[in-house]
Amino acid sequence: MNKTLSPERVRADVAELLDCAPADIAPEEDLVDLGLDSVRIMILVERWRAAGAATLEFPDLAEQPELAHWTALLTGGAA
Structure with missing residues (x-):
């Protein structure tokens, strides 16, 4: 989708x-279970749109x- 967003940035x-810490997030872990709510997801949507x-x-x-x-969606690659 976008080449300016790297897996590291995501x-x-x-x-x-x-x-x-970024290393604390497993690629297949449910981010909602980790505490990411809809408001924070919208913050990411707006940030990544920009x-x-x-x-x-x-x-x-x-x-x-x-x-x-998300990484595959945004960068066309793997996490």
């Missing part, structure tokens, strides 16, 4: 909102709240 942005993921929508992230899925 992981770091999520970790920032979860108030944890970074170039113009077509990103809330359901793209909410339907499968896993770092690996």
